[in-house]
Amino acid sequence: MSGLTKSSIARKVVMALSGFFLVFFLAQHFTINFTSVIAPDTFNEWSHFMGYNPLVQYILQPILIAGVIIHFVMGFVLELQNNRARGVKYVKFKGSANASWVSRNMIISGLVVLAFLALHFYDFWVHEMAYKYIEFKPQDPTRYHAETVEKFAPMWRTVIYVVSFVLLALHLWHGFASAFQSMGVNNKYTPSIKAFTKVFAVVIPLGFVFIALYHHFNPLTH
Amino acid sequence: MVDYDLNGVEEDMSFLEMLDVLNEELVAKGEEPVEFDHDCREGICGTCSLMINGQPHGPDSRITVCQLHMRSFNDGDSIVIEPFRAKAFPVIKDLIVDRTAFDRIQQAGGYISVNTSGRPVDANAIPIEKDMADKSFNAATCIGCGACVAACKNASAMLFTSAKVSQFALLPQGQVEAAERVQNMVRQMDLEGFGNCTNTGACEVECPKGISLENIARMNREYLSASVKG
Numbered sequence: 001m002s003g004l005t006k007s008s009i010a011r012k013v014v015m016a017l018s019g020f021f022l023v024f025f026l027a028q029h030f031t032i033n034f035t036s037v038i039a040p041d042t043f044n045e046w047s048h049f050m051g052y053n054p055l056v057q058y059i060l061q062p063i064l065i066a067g068v069i070i071h072f073v074m075g076f077v078l079e080l081q082n083n084r085a086r087g088v089k090y091v092k093f094k095g096s097a098n099a100s101w102v103s104r105n106m107i108i109s110g111l112v113v114l115a116f117l118a119l120h121f122y123d124f125w126v127h128e129m130a131y132k133y134i135e136f137k138p139q140d141p142t143r144y145h146a147e148t149v150e151k152f153a154p155m156w157r158t159v160i161y162v163v164s165f166v167l168l169a170l171h172l173w174h175g176f177a178s179a180f181q182s183m184g185v186n187n188k189y190t191p192s193i194k195a196f197t198k199v200f201a202v203v204i205p206l207g208f209v210f211i212a213l214y215h216h217f218n219p220l221t222h
Numbered sequence: 223m224v225d226y227d228l229n230g231v232e233e234d235m236s237f238l239e240m241l242d243v244l245n246e247e248l249v250a251k252g253e254e255p256v257e258f259d260h261d262c263r264e265g266i267c268g269t270c271s272l273m274i275n276g277q278p279h280g281p282d283s284r285i286t287v288c289q290l291h292m293r294s295f296n297d298g299d300s301i302v303i304e305p306f307r308a309k310a311f312p313v314i315k316d317l318i319v320d321r322t323a324f325d326r327i328q329q330a331g332g333y334i335s336v337n338t339s340g341r342p343v344d345a346n347a348i349p350i351e352k353d354m355a356d357k358s359f360n361a362a363t364c365i366g367c368g369a370c371v372a373a374c375k376n377a378s379a380m381l382f383t384s385a386k387v388s389q390f391a392l393l394p395q396g397q398v399e400a401a402e403r404v405q406n407m408v409r410q411m412d413l414e415g416f417g418n419c420t421n422t423g424a425c426e427v428e429c430p431k432g433i434s435l436e437n438i439a440r441m442n443r444e445y446l447s448a449s450v451k452g
């Protein structure tokens with residue numbers, strides 16, 4: 001790990017690569033979740049595949065967990081160092097004059113996403129692990145859709161989902177394009193990258209919000 | 223923080239002239255004048271570095287404090303003046319900070335080595351694309367004022383360092399030492415205790431010379447390729 005963190009640029013590369021990886025994962029996660037709205041049988045099928053495929057379970061899942069941990073730990077490291085780089089703070093600092101709120105508060109949006117991930121882990125991952133490896137329940141390829149819809153019945157969880165995804169949208173609004181800059185990409189494609197970032201940062205999180213609200217309000221399913 | 227009331231400020235005065243008026247008054251009253259840095263008073267030396275109402279070099283863009291005029295303020299305004307604040311820029315006195323950290327970054331690699339054989343080759347003999355020459359020249363217009371560090375929420379010196387790396391990286395003469403240069407300058411930048419870059423872009427907005435974030439991306443590329451090559 002020390003090699004990865006030895007210079008400020010190396011730390012930012014770690015941040016950007018883990019960020020890209022999480023963005024890619026988010027898009028894949030969204031695709032699967034969206035089937036829970038339009039095709040419950042497909043959702044069951046894909047969820048079952050993800051839950052029992054050895055490549056997914058023993059290789060990809062640990063990589064994902066490592067990616068999340070590397071990203072947020074490095075986020076804390078950067079935040080601490082950056083804070084220390086200005087020991088005495090300004091009496092008056094007009095941050096909004098030259099940089100956006102989202103870019104200056106990645107740690108806030110990140111922390112909300114982290115808190116959400118803790119709940120998400122408890123809701124789905126811990127539940128799955130218990131189902132498979134503690135209670136040793138039999139495989140049931142049809143249970144996922146009903147379980148997911150059930151999760152969104154309570155108002156509080158739906159609200160937490162919605163708020164978290166709004167903060168994730170803010171995180172990505174700056175983060176996705178920022179990761180390109182960190183990797184040294186700033187050229188004639190940069191305006192397009194920034195435009196794509198904005199579309200992605202709005203569409204994907206709002207898509208998750210839509211799915212949560214759909215299951216919460218859909219009277220047919222509960 | 224000390225409050226001073228000042229009368230007789232004209233709108234055509236530069237900000238530094240306003241401070242001169244204040245100091246003359248203080249001296250006449252037998253008080254200590256406020257120490258501030260300045261030299262050329264025409265926007266080229268980069269010493270007149272002040273945080274004015276929370277912005278480096280004040281509210282106007284693309285200028286230094288010596289180029290800021292009192293007409294940018296209203297009669298009766300209170301103006302908050304602070305030194306540039308960063309761990310790597312310790313305050314010497316009042317509004318004067320020590321920016322020799324920049325000199326040490328520059329010394330770590332901001333040069334090209336030329337053997338003085340007595341038969342110097344005419345630099346003009348090496349053709350350079352206009353586009354490259356312009357970009358290199360733009361990077362070289364950095365005056366080392368430190369506004370980028372002052373504006374950055376992380377007190378990062380990436381814009382300054384990347385301008386100094388880029389001005390050589392874009393020219394054939396700079397290629398020989400390119401890998402060492404970027405590694406040494408970035409190492410020195412980190413040693414000085416500047417923060418990391420969050421790509422907020424505050425530096426680019428506040429830079430009096432309009433140094434672009436493209437330089438930071440270029441430095442990151444140079445650094446990555448130097449690290450990969452080992």
Ligand code: HEM
Pocket residue numbers: 012015016018019020022023026068071072075076078079106107109110111113114117171172174175176178179180182183419420421
């Ligand atoms: C787990 C909680 C998270 C925390 C605590 C966190 C924290 C941070 C912080 C502090 C930064 C800015 C680093 C800097 O100073 O430059 C950042 C950047 C970034 N984050 Fe996160 N983040 C989290 C989750 C996520 C997720 C889920 C995604 C994507 C789906 C993501 C994508 C990004 C990207 C793309 C960047 C930009 C990297 C760069 O500027 O090079 N983050 N994150």
Ligand code: SF4
Pocket residue numbers: 268363364365366367368369370371381382385425428429430431432433
């Ligand atoms: S990059 Fe701009 S703001 Fe930074 S030191 Fe150079 S001239 Fe000043």
Ligand code: FES
Pocket residue numbers: 259260261262263264265266267268269270286287288289
């Ligand atoms: S005094 Fe030289 S730039 Fe202002």
